[in-house]
Amino acid sequence: MTRRLLLISNSTTHGSGYLDHCKEQIKQFLTEKIQTVLFVPYALHDHEGYEATAKKAFVSLGYQLESIHRKTDPVTAVGSAEAIFIGGGNTFRLLNALYDKKLVTEIRRRVLQDGVPYIGSSAGSNVATASIHTTNDMPIVYPPSFTALSLVPFNINPHYIDPSPDSKHMGETREARINQFHEYVSSPPVLGIREGCILLVEDKVAKVVGANGARLFMRDTAPRELATGDDVSFLLKEC
């Protein structure tokens, strides 16, 4: 079976509704074969409210949505899922819950071995990668590891934002933060996906899609701009 991932930078774009900006890509990605999507709401505290928001979006696209927080055995739910959608929120809380509920190995197995389609948004995209070392989120909980699902061998920085020349705020720019990560010898590439940007992975092919581009950071290499349509399959080779 073939690995298939749709990694979205942000769930909501300014001025539009939840997942509105990527509905077409989700529909194309899931195809008509999928009937029910398994939703993982662990990145937010309010699972029921989050389920309602996600269900509305997926039902409008013609899919059923079941939230894993209602299942008595989450591992079994992943084991029989047709497709998985992990929503955004806090990446530390999300990864901590995936470890706590013993889901890391099982999601990885289903996606990489069984070819179950995986959609991630924001924190859900972060946890799909090698690690959460490049999340923007506040570390509100201490997970047992920063190693994530490793469905791809590189890292993502969602909501990537360019430096603002007018800012008087002295906190580091996003680029400076990612460069600090690359001061560590073994750190993998980081794909900064701007809001509106989506990464589509099908087997050994990875492409930047969506309304906005990305910026690629690799250790000891100048950053590189990527536009919609660009092929980044080279990132899928183990570093």
Next chain:
Amino acid sequence: MTRRLLLISNSTTHGSGYLDHCKEQIKQFLTEKIQTVLFVPYALHDHEGYEATAKKAFVSLGYQLESIHRKTDPVTAVGSAEAIFIGGGNTFRLLNALYDKKLVTEIRRRVLQDGVPYIGSSAGSNVATASIHTTNDMPIVYPPSFTALSLVPFNINPHYIDPSPDSKHMGETREARINQFHEYVSSPPVLGIREGCILLVEDKVAKVVGANGARLFMRDTAPRELATGDDVSFLLKEC
């Protein structure tokens, strides 16, 4: 002996030099009794460059500065320090180094038992508190714990920034992130110190000083604005 802390939000204010905005407070805080300050540069990768920057600032105030990275035994260096200054950078890298070099217990002992004056800036202020759960930094390295020096029983969020009404960026506001931390039952208060703001702690008295105010977040309580001169000693009681 008396606990004495000067916790600074940011090392540099827009348009001025390193520590320029808080030189007067540092001089008042250290008094003329102190001759040499022990500098902890672990929050940045380049220890030598960081030492040079910090030394320039402290020498201009009339103090000697020695950087702990030059000491063969960092624990002994803390053991004989007259005053400690931990500079900003990446909070995860900093706390990881403090654990790695077995400095957490010794710094805590010197400050709380021996009354050694402690100055922290940005990441150096974060690690002075109960935990680093409310840092803004990217988690570029996995420390053995998020529990920090616990020189005070609450948390700080440095570089605190108010929501921008004009922003179209969909990442969470700082306030929303801190509220997520407070969704955890045992989470302590968080003092969001704006750039220019400084927290001065002397024994059982804590005061907001500096050019800018703070915003206090407590679980299940509306946020509260604090201005320069406000007494926040109630935060020093164990929660």
